[in-house]
Amino acid sequence: MTVIIGVDPHKASHTAVAISGGEEELDCKKVRATCVQVDQLVAWAEPFQTRMWAIESAGGLGYLLAQQLVAAGETVVDVPATLASRARLLSTGRSNKNDPNDALSIAVAALRSSSLRQVEPVGHSEVLRLLAKRNTDIGNQRSRLVCRMHALIAELAAGGIAKEINASDVDRFLEDLTPVTPVEQVRYDLTLELLDDVRRLDSQLKASHKRIRQAVRASGTSLTELIGVGPIIAGMLIGYTGDVTRFANRDQYAAYNGTAPVEFSSGGRVVHRLSERGNRKLNHAIHMAVICQLRQPHSDGRIYFERRVAEGKTNKEAIRSLKRQVSNAVYRHLVADARRTRR
DSSP states (O other), X not given: OOXXXXXXXXXXXXXXXXXXXXXXXXXXXXXXXXXXXXXXXXXXXXXXSSEEEEEETTTXXXXXXXXXXXXXXXXXXXXXHXXXXXXXXXXXXXXXXXXXXXXXXXXXXXXXXXXOEEOOOOOHHHHXXXXXXXXXXXXXXXXXXXXXXXXXXXHHSTTOOOSXXXXXXXXXXXXXXXXXXXXXXXXXXXXXXXXXXXXXXXXXXXXXXXXXXXXXXXXXXXXXXXXXOOHHHHHHHHHHHXXXXXXXXXXXXXXXXXXXXXXXXXXXXXXXXXXXXXXXXXXXXXXHHHHHHHTSTTSHHHHHHHHHHHTTOOHHHHHHHHHHHHHHHHHHHHHHHHXXXXX
């Protein structure tokens, strides 16, 4: 008999509940989140010879614990929070929200579901995900600072700088400006401070791009062979996809990245709408690859787009169709890369 151990992870503590195949609660254990958390949990679970750990959000709050258990030789599956919530409300008979009940519902959800993802040791894709996230964070911070600088500059001189700001343009703008009032002097000083911050972020972006290029090169991926997919987009695609073998086919991958339409039907009326589900960062990377293809007049993507428009599709509909084609191509390359790596 396989014992299912559901774990409700938190920042300060983890609660584990073991159940039998008949959903009977066998034991419960709560440990503090410390350097000995895995040793304590494994020692507690030792009487259960055949066991499987089910951790809620093993890619989020439960990431570290899940990886530590896998490293200790344990079998671990990832239980989505929504699935555990449904099990708690509909299956366990315990609707009270507390850690033991949550852990029990996680175990029940794992027992009843046969399609949960088994947690594997992280590989090079996790490196690229971290680098891609850091690169995005730096870019977002720079955009916020530039917007503030635009506002200050427009208050110092009519019209401000009528184009995308870079450091040299701001330098020339400030050289020709002499503050008169105390308010103008403060705006002038704040603009200088923001300019220093933008220069610092520009240096960080340059270093970030270099690290991503090196990491993508080290991965040996073939994604960069696709038009519109450079090192930065390739890093996002690999990082946010993770283990591509967890997707049975390209349709599942398209549903995960949000390029597959969602069916809305009632009675005999069937309608397909734009999906707002899936991994939006992965969807954004595919969208950027599509935009790059559309800027190349003789690329296959541009030719496909124009053909769909000629068939009566709107520009937005044609772009959505092209995004699905790019998703299929990305999936094909990722699968080929995974097979080549395992040889």
